[in-house]
Amino acid sequence: MTGKWRRWPFAAVFITAALLLIEALWIPVKAEMAQALMERAWSRVMRGESEARPWPWADTAPAGILELPERGIRQIILEGASGRNLAFGPAALNGVHQSDLVLSGHRDTHFRFLDELQPGERIRIQTTQSLREFAVTQFDIVDSRNRELVLDPSADRLTLVTCYPLDAAAAGGPMRLVVTALPLAAPDSDSRIARHYP
Amino acid sequence: MSTGSHSQEIRAGCPADPSIRDTLESDAWRRYPEFAHRRARLRGLPAGPDAGLRWHDRVLLILAIVLFAMILLRTETARADDFWGIELVSSTSQWNSMALETRMSVDVTGLVARVEVQQVFINQGSDWAEGVYRFPLPDGAAVDRMQIEVGNRIIAGEIRERQEARRVYQQARAAGQVASLLEQQRPHQYESRLANIGPGETIRVTIGFLCNVQWRDGSFSLRLPMTFAPRWDNHRASARIDPAPAPQLTVPESGHHRPLRLEFLLRTSLGYNSIESRYHDVDISLVPEGYRVALLDERDLPDRDFELTWTPELGAEPRAELLTWDGGDAVYAQLMLAPPLLEGLEPQAREVVFIIDTSGSMEGAPLNQARAALKNGLEQLEPSDAFNLIQFNSETEQLFDQSVPATDHHRALAREYLEGLQADGGTVMAPALEAALSLPALHGQFRQVVFITDGSVGNEPELLLQIAEQLEGSRLFTVGIGSAPNSWFMRKAAETGRGTHTHIGRLEDVEERMVSLWTRIRNPAVSDVCIDLGVDAEYYPEVIPDLYAGEPLWITARMPLLPREVFLCGQLNGQPWGLNARPRLSEGAEALATLWARKKIEALEDSIVYGADPDAIKSEVTDIALRHELLTRHTSLVAVDRTPARASDVTLGRASIPSLLPAGSTAASAGFPATATGWVAQVLLSALTLLMATGLYLFCGRRLPLSPSPAVDGTSLK
Structure with a gap:
């Protein structure tokens, strides 16, 4: 009799923890699955379909490809860095066709490689309009509470943003890792377009 | 001690059931107090002073504390602030130099302020040095003028078409000239690099920028950050130069006060209720253009921000102010429509x-x-x-x-x-x-x-x-x-x-x-505002918004001729309302033209979205930008060496480089999105919880069958 009532809280804790575990594991699974589905949608985008939804109830469509040839990484980029988009892939903060392109991604799914990047490493961005190649030039760690990203419509560069530190225990920390890459082929790519923050 | 008294104490909270079993139990408890504690705790009864927390609660608590500490420890701190002034680097040392003298002139026309800053520095080292000049900018400022004099060399900024600016720079670099760098990437800081500053040479930096006047709670205000910042950035020096030299403070001759001179011109025809300087003593005088504000103490230091607040006088009726400037080709104007006092308005459902x-x-x-x-x-x-x-x-x-x-x-x-x-x-x-x-x-x-x-x-x-x-x-x-x-x-x-x-x-x-x-x-004051600026007048915003209580309305216009009067109409308190505004010509208010050009460019760029030809728009924007000296997507601020011609002295050569300023003052910025899901932590935590729940369950499950039989317990504990 005493044993019976004692079992209930354990069962509750057990079930809650199991549900939480499933929910947490669903995040990386979703991240991978969405990429696979969007890869198919992307081929439809490239065939000229304007609103190629990767799944019927999606509020988003693939907008481009992020490729790191040296690492064999290939990811579909989404338009608009909303929380939902970031769950599916790296997302462009202010438009994927901007010359000052800013991509953000989750540090524990798509962008977990970000702190392993080496200066000079090549990054390729493909959109429906262009194919651009960049080389990593700069790493910054900034506090998002007192810094913002300057979006400079005249700068030709790629900025990758994720949370820092990449292996922090809890989500929602204020620090960000910002990786800047400058175009490879540009004639004056050494005219310093360093990333700064207001 | 007696067995009876002990059993009563233990059984205080239990239903009374005096039996042989109880006696046996109490006997076991007396001999094995540790067991008594555990038994009581499992039943949820108080036992001893620390009965509030079970041991697994404690484990959880410790885990939580450890997790929390982990989060705290991993949070990095922000970087140190930049030094304002000139940072000089020679081959042997690096030091910071503060301005010996700062002059600022501010010209406010409506909602925009044109600020010009001149600062003087001296290279007090004994070596040739390279310098980085940094100046703090107010919110939303865009530097569009600059001139740096080092010794007898003059480097001046010019607005050029972007591609041309790049070509100029590349030519200079190909010719092996030393490049000077001119940058303004962040809206809050201006930075410029200079090479070859001789020992004892004077450096005179002049920069000009436009910034917006703030409107808040019925007052205008403008805050100008100052540069005197007595802090030294040791770790930065040591990171760059090895071995790290002690930063030198450029101590001027005694009696030098690094004075700040500031002049502020408020162009207006409206009366002001008050003009207040928040941190400085000022002298306010009436001049034909409006008001002139100057620092009372000629020897004041630029050690705190300058903030001026001015409050327009509102009446029972809306009032208009029309400032104009004759640009030769056209008249540029800015109309401010000030709302009436709140008391003059009838609340509308x-x-x-x-x-x-x-x-x-x-x-x-x-x-x-x-x-x-x-x-x-x-x-x-x-x-x-x-x-x-x-x-x-x-x-x-x-x-x-x-x-x-x-x-x-x-x-x-x-x-x-x-x-x-x-x-x-x-x-x-x-x-x-x-x-x-x-x-x-x-x-x-x-x-x-x-x-x-x-x-x-x-x-x-x-x-x-x-x-x-x-x-x-x-x-x-x-x-x-x-x-x-x-x-x-x-x-x-x-x-x-x-x-x-x-x-x-x-x-x-x-x-x-x-x-x-x-x-x-x-409180809408005047709705359906209409304005008659005459034939061929171009004005922005194209759709005029309503006038609300407590907030003036601004219209920027370009007119072929100066009109005698400008007629305004609308609905006030549900009644038709009209007003004639008389233009006031203001000398030297070319900011009005700049303001109009900025609005015009914005409208042109918007028209691309509505299907206008991007190439045609680009050439039109470039045209306007060059004429009004504006930074846009298609024009750059280029540092051009204006040094009078000299013998081909390679070390004094100066190259130009395109500035990297965002289009005009429209440098957009964006916050950082949240970029962590925390799923790993959640997996770990939930897995841990699962394990612990299982562990606890198994542990208790093993103990439970034992408790009803104290005799067995007794033997096992022996």
């Missing part, structure tokens, strides 16, 4: 229609912010107001068929409805806008549509057109949610809808921003 975006992109924090903003809006309604609530994603849903009075009951219904909102589906905005704008009109009530969204749509031109067509008497106020909403669309939508745009980036800002929006729109 309104119908407020809230539209909330519940598409998938609003999931999480954005929806919470939107919900908070809307709840705040509901609270601010007057009982005489009517309201309605519409949500949309792929579908549009309307809470009430017809707008209802803002009674407590209706508000409670709306709040309940808000709680149930879920973000999912696509963003189909058109039907929601149509639903709001085509609600049956309520008699005598002024419709205000408050549109809360992140604006992630792809068909902006059609939506703007729809707003223009369906607006009629309504007004549209957009509230942008999230770290990087589509602010272009929302600003334009508000402009087309004759309303205003508010951006809420964080949940903490909701209340402040919504209250400010609410105070602004609660």
Whole structure:
């Protein structure tokens, strides 16, 4: 009799923890699955379909490809860095066709490689309009509470943003890792377009 | 000791059942007090002083503390501030040099201030050095003029077409000249690099920038950051130069006070209730252009920000002020329409229609912010107001068929409805806008549509057109949610809808921003404003918004000729209203032309969205930018060596480099989105919890069968 009532809280804790575990594991699974589905949608985008939804109830469509040839990484980029988009892939903060392109991604799914990047490493961005190649030039760690990203419509560069530190225990920390890459082929790519923050 | 007394003490909380078993139990407890404790704890009875926490609670608590400490330890701190002034680097050392003298002149025309700063430095080292000049800029400032004199070399900034600027730079570099670098990437800092500063040489830096005057709570204010900052950045020096030299302070001859001279010109024809300097003693005098403000103490230091606040005098009627400047080819003008005092306005009953975006992109924090903003809006309604609530994603849903009075009951219904909102589906905005704008009109009530969204749509031109067509008497106020909403669309939508745009980036800002929006729109002073600036006048904004209590309205115009009078009309308190504004010519107010050119370029660039030819627009923008010396996407500030011709001295050569300034002062910035899911931590924590729950269960399961039989316990413990 005493044993019976004692079992209930354990069962509750057990079930809650199991549900939480499933929910947490669903995040990386979703991240991978969405990429696979969007890869198919992307081929439809490239065939000229304007609103190629990767799944019927999606509020988003693939907008481009992020490729790191040296690492064999290939990811579909989404338009608009909303929380939902970031769950599916790296997302462009202010438009994927901007010359000052800013991509953000989750540090524990798509962008977990970000702190392993080496200066000079090549990054390729493909959109429906262009194919651009960049080389990593700069790493910054900034506090998002007192810094913002300057979006400079005249700068030709790629900025990758994720949370820092990449292996922090809890989500929602204020620090960000910002990786800047400058175009490879540009004639004056050494005219310093360093990333700064207001 | 007696067995009886012990058993009574232990059994205090138990149902009395004096039996042989109890006696046996109490005997075991007396001999094995540790067992007694555990038994009592398992039954949930108090036993001893530390009975409040079970051991597994303690384990959990320790785990939580460890986790919390981990989070705290991993949080990095922000970097040190930059040094303002010149940072000099020679081959052997590095030191900072503060300005010996600072002169500032500020010329305020309406909402824009033209600031010119001149600072003088000396290279007090004994070596040739390279310098980095840094100057703090106020919010939204754009540097468009610069000149640096080092010894007898002069490097001046010029606005050039972007491609040409690049060519100039590359030529210079190919010729092996030493490049000087000129940068302004962040809106809050100006930075310029100079090479080859000789020992003892004087460096004179002049920069000019435009910045916006702030309007808040009935007053204008302008805050200019100053440069005197006695802090030294040791670790930066040591990171760059090895071995690290001790930073040298450039101590000038005794009696040198690094003075600040500041002159402020307020161009106006309106009377001011007050002009106040917050941190400095100033002298205010009346001049033909308006007011002149100067520092009282000629030897004041630039060690604190300068902030000036001026409050226009409002009357019972709206008042207008028309400042003009003759640019030769045309007359440039800025019209300020000041609202009447609040007492002069009759409150108007309104119908407020809230539209909330519940598409998938609003999931999480954005929806919470939107919900908070809307709840705040509901609270601010007057009982005489009517309201309605519409949500949309792929579908549009309307809470009430017809707008209802803002009674407590209706508000409670709306709040309940808000709680149930879920973000999912696509963003189909058109039907929601149509639903709001085509609600049956309520008699005598002024419709205000408050549109809360992140604006992630792809068909902006059609939506703007729809707003223009369906607006009629309504007004549209957009509230942008999230770290990087589509602010272009929302600003334009508000402009087309004759309303205003508010951006809420964080949940903490909701209340402040919504209250400010609410105070602004609660009291429309003059609606349906029209203006007659004469034939061929070009003015911005193209759609003139309403005039609200407590906030002036600004119109920037370019006219072929100076008109004798400008006629304004509109509706005041439901009655037709009209006013004649007399222009005032102001000498040296070329900021008016700059202001107009900025608006014109903005309008031209917007027209691309509506289908104008981008190449034609580009050449037109470049044209205007070059004529008015503006930084845009197509023009750059180039440092050109203006040194008088000398013998070909290679070390004195100066190259030019395109500046990297964002287009004009429209340097947009965006917050950082949240970029962590924390799933690993959640997996670990939930797995740990699972393990512990299993462990606890197994542990207790093993003990449970033992407890009913104390005899066995007794033996096992022996």
